[in-house]
Amino acid sequence: MKLSQGPLSRILVWVALCVAALLTTFPLLYAIAASLMTQTDFNAGAVLPSWPLEFSNYADAFKNFPLLRYLANSLIMASAVTVAVLITSSMAAFSFTFIRYRGRGILFAIVLATLMIPWEATIIVNFQTIRNLGWLNTFQGLSVPSFAMAFGIFLLRQAFSTLPDELHEAMQVDGATRLRFFVSTVLPLNRPMLATLAVYTFITTWNTYLWPLLVTSEERVRTVQIGLRSLQGEATTAWPLVMATTVMVMAATLVVLVVGQRQLKAGLVAGAVKG
Template sequence: MRSALSKSTIYILLAIGAVFMLLPFVWMLSTSLKAPNEVMAMPPVWIPSELNWDNFTEALAVAPFDRYFVNSLIVTVISTIGELVTTILAAYAFSRINFFGKNIIFAVLLGTMMVPGEVLLIPNFVTLSNLGWIDTYQALIVPWTASVFAIFLLRQFFLGVPKELSFAAKVDGCSEFRFLWYVMVPLAKPALITVALLKIINSWNAFLWPLIVTNSQELRTLPVGLSAFTTEAGIKYELLMAASTMVVVPMLILFFIMQKYIIAGVARSGLKG
């Protein structure tokens, strides 16, 4: 009886938490379909009296969102591929190859995770400015082609692979790279999918860094492009929410389709509880 009561309490608390998490998305979708006079109405209007689908077409006409979409897609795809390459190579080196100072270097890398990202904005901006990369695709992509967390996640997965596999491969004359590509990478598929999905979501939703390193409209990404709805006369919330919905929905669909791979990847890499 006590066990059933505790489980019921947990489920109720989780359900309440889920409702609070979903409220902003429900409000965003509701506002995207409202008329201007209903956006700031008091008491709040949750269900629009009339569905204004024209808000979406008007939002697309305010700014060149087709260009923003292409930029976001380019940055997301290339940075994700780059992170996967660096993560696979680094994780394999830290888990399978013995070299001088390996544990110290890995500890230093983990230590960098405790440094807030905002602290690194100015040094990174100065470095890219000296390279002449400001307002280029390089500035949007290159700094984000490696992730310490992704390396740590994949390293934990590689450590769980029996060493007998590598011994048997070396007996058969298999090189380190061939063993990595044909044995370790297929085995690490759940963890790699997890790394890729997390990277895609973070890159697609990135706002602060693209805002800082881009000056021209041609290089803006979707989150930065949402600022087009802020004018001197105020914010057009119904159009802003319509554009935000178009930005968020693809990532929500991707997450719900692939969430089982995220759970499997985290569970098998040893990051439990």
């Protein structure tokens, strides 16, 4: 059924969109409000902070909590994984798209089959490997197991396959090597999809909790997600302080989204059109 285009229908649509936006953003808005509350206001169940606002919660987060160290550790891990995933996924996708060899289809099917294996099923094997390599409490132990991503290979392979074979053949006639074709043509033409994969990988890695908890026990390499958990006490918890720290942690991912928003939109639109 088609809705009429009258003023009433437009009002109903806008009301529905505003309600949906409010429900979606309420956790974030409440976290910001709670970070500006006193402990008394929070215990009383207040929704909005009382005046004056407690900006000291943000200062206490840095004073009583090694936030900068944890943020730096998470940034190192997420950046290393993002760069590695872009390299490995783009090279593998290029191989599956433009290099013809026996068993290419079977190998790609095996890569896709790994998407059906739960990550929890491989965590014990990965942990034993990291322990045997002596990589516990190291940045390579945090990041190396995530350097390859089957989803990234699939996503970029689908994007690369939209390029015409004639383009590859023309560059081969001109004497261009596969590496030159890959760097100068394939990657620039698929920049939006690469940006989409980069944003997705960075945010996913930044929010990882279980793996850093397993492979780290020292404060010098622990990530911010593990640090946030350490703020919660056994009996009582200074929740305004926790919320202030959480808001600053979320700010990092918001910066990534804002910076990569244009490329992310272009990648999503391109993927929808190609699909």
